[in-house]
Amino acid sequence: MKSNTSRNVSRRNFIKTASTATGLIIMAGKAPFSYALNDKVKVGCVGCGGQGSFHIKDGLMGTSDIVITAVCDAYGPHQRLAVQLAQISNAGIALEPGQGLTEEQRQKAIAAFKPKSYYDYREMLEKEELDAVVIATPLHTHYQITMDSLSAGKYVFCEKTMCYEIEQARDVVKKCHETGKWVQVGHQRRYNPLYNKALMMIWEEGTIGRIVHIDAQWHRNNDWRRPINKDHKLNSQEARFIKDLERYMNWRLYKESSRGLLTELATHQLDIVSWFLDAVPKRVYGCGSLDYWRDGREIHDSINVIYEFDITPENRGYRAINARSSYQDKMAINQPYTVQLMYSSITANAKKGCNELIQGDEGTIELSEEGGTFYPEATAKISWGESGSAEQTATVITSGGTLKLSNKALQEGKPIVVDNTRSVDQLQFMRFAKDIKEGGVPKANQMVGLRATVMALSGYQAIEERRMVEIDPALYTFDFPTPDPSMVS
Numbered sequence: 001m002k003s004n005t006s007r008n009v010s011r012r013n014f015i016k017t018a019s020t021a022t023g024l025i026i027m028a029g030k031a032p033f034s035y036a037l038n039d040k041v042k043v044g045c046v047g048c049g050g051q052g053s054f055h056i057k058d059g060l061m062g063t064s065d066i067v068i069t070a071v072c073d074a075y076g077p078h079q080r081l082a083v084q085l086a087q088i089s090n091a092g093i094a095l096e097p098g099q100g101l102t103e104e105q106r107q108k109a110i111a112a113f114k115p116k117s118y119y120d121y122r123e124m125l126e127k128e129e130l131d132a133v134v135i136a137t138p139l140h141t142h143y144q145i146t147m148d149s150l151s152a153g154k155y156v157f158c159e160k161t162m163c164y165e166i167e168q169a170r171d172v173v174k175k176c177h178e179t180g181k182w183v184q185v186g187h188q189r190r191y192n193p194l195y196n197k198a199l200m201m202i203w204e205e206g207t208i209g210r211i212v213h214i215d216a217q218w219h220r221n222n223d224w225r226r227p228i229n230k231d232h233k234l235n236s237q238e239a240r241f242i243k244d245l246e247r248y249m250n251w252r253l254y255k256e257s258s259r260g261l262l263t264e265l266a267t268h269q270l271d272i273v274s275w276f277l278d279a280v281p282k283r284v285y286g287c288g289s290l291d292y293w294r295d296g297r298e299i300h301d302s303i304n305v306i307y308e309f310d311i312t313p314e315n316r317g318y319r320a321i322n323a324r325s326s327y328q329d330k331m332a333i334n335q336p337y338t339v340q341l342m343y344s345s346i347t348a349n350a351k352k353g354c355n356e357l358i359q360g361d362e363g364t365i366e367l368s369e370e371g372g373t374f375y376p377e378a379t380a381k382i383s384w385g386e387s388g389s390a391e392q393t394a395t396v397i398t399s400g401g402t403l404k405l406s407n408k409a410l411q412e413g414k415p416i417v418v419d420n421t422r423s424v425d426q427l428q429f430m431r432f433a434k435d436i437k438e439g440g441v442p443k444a445n446q447m448v449g450l451r452a453t454v455m456a457l458s459g460y461q462a463i464e465e466r467r468m469v470e471i472d473p474a475l476y477t478f479d480f481p482t483p484d485p486s487m488v489s
Contacts, residue, residue: 044070047137048082059425061089065433074241138251143168161263162449169453184442185449193418208360215357221350253297260299281307286462372416445483
């Protein structure tokens with residue numbers, strides 16, 4: 001086997017030769033990419049708009065085990081942008097630093113790594129030799145593209161939420177079992193070092209004791225609307241798939257293609273809560289309104305939901321949390337209990353931003369885009385005398401004697417320190433490639449996608465119908481083995 005050094009030298013010489021010729025890498029009659037694909041995961045990207053282009057330039061770019069061989073989008077400008085970004089991504093993967101290329105040579109080498117482009121993903125699946133498909137299309141299209149990709153023998157990365165309907169999500173789990181492939185869902189917090197550290201603090205270290213309540217919110221102050229190029233005339237290929245450019249570009253605002261704030265924002269946090277508790281909710285209450293943005297949209301601009309989770313001895317999280325809790329009522333520890341998640345999302349005020357507050361009887365962990373903080377609870381416990389006794393008044397037991405009751409709970413916060421040298425998007429795609437090459441199973445697998453889909457769509461139903469919705473536990477069960485949705489490693 002050649003050393004890494006000799007392999008790099010031959011790669012450099014090859015690139016130099018290619019770049020001084022026509023700019024196309026053609027060797028021994030092979031097509032472009034032939035040299036680079038020997039040990040790379042070959043990916044086709046379907047959906048190249050906002051999120052799709054972000055994945056290419058932030059997540060896939062520089063992920064050394066991945067090469068983008070094809071892109072697909074029904075809208076020409078998105079498609080052309082994706083090609084440019086993918087060229088740079090692919091060339092960045094193949095061209096090691098220090099090769100001494102001139103700018104002209106570098107540009108020719110980049111041009112050599114141009115992926116094929118398609119309007120129809122079905123044509124891409126038929127013509128391209130792909131290992132995997134990355135799906136970043138509107139929610140209502142996830143299901144069919146995912147099912148077709150699995151049927152074609154491809155691994156799938158699908159943006160959250162996994163599906164538009166609950167039964168569709170169950171079908172995806174079944175299709176994974178049938179094909180022997182899996183789906184990784186874009187719940188990137190599962191790959192975030194901060195959230196993994198928080199999970200270990202809760203499960204392994206017992207830092208916050210017994211979880212008693214969770215608050216989460218995602219507040220923004222923008223109209224969530226993308227601009228439309230009114231001067232763009234749809235060509236015949238685009239017109240096959242795009243009937244209304246406004247609804248195509250702003251699909252998140254219409255019920256036919258979106259489930260609103262729950263599937264586009266809340267699903268990230270619903271997944272994290274389910275992961276931390278190792279549980280699924282038994283019921284959900286919700287309400288929502290469309291009060292602020294009067295611009296023809298159909299989805300709510302403000303929502304509030306409450307999920308109730310049963311925490312039982314069968315939950316992995318239950319066992320980890322309570323084994324380390326100082327909670328004194330041992331009978332209660334051995335009995336199921338309920339944790340509520342209170343979630344809100346609005347689009348006209350950004351004060352609270354995006355964060356989660358996981359509250360336990362010994363402390364609180366706050367997680368946000370800015371980082372994480374642990375707040376220990378005051379160590380004193382309240383003791384009450386027996387009913388009718390002279391000691392019925394509440395006292396606080398401390399080593400120093402009896403104190404007056406106080407509402408002060410949180411002490412000074414301690415930052416949660418983690419390594420954030422890579423973006424979370426890149427981390428999730430690095431793991432995506434690793435699991436494909438090594439036969440692993442994603443942390444954010446299809447069962448994680450099913451859980452989040454059920455939770456988000458049950459909440460959506462509760463909001464639409466303004467009532468409490470019971471969630472059938474049978475929605476998560478199958479007559480065949482499924483991946484572990486509480487996977488940590």
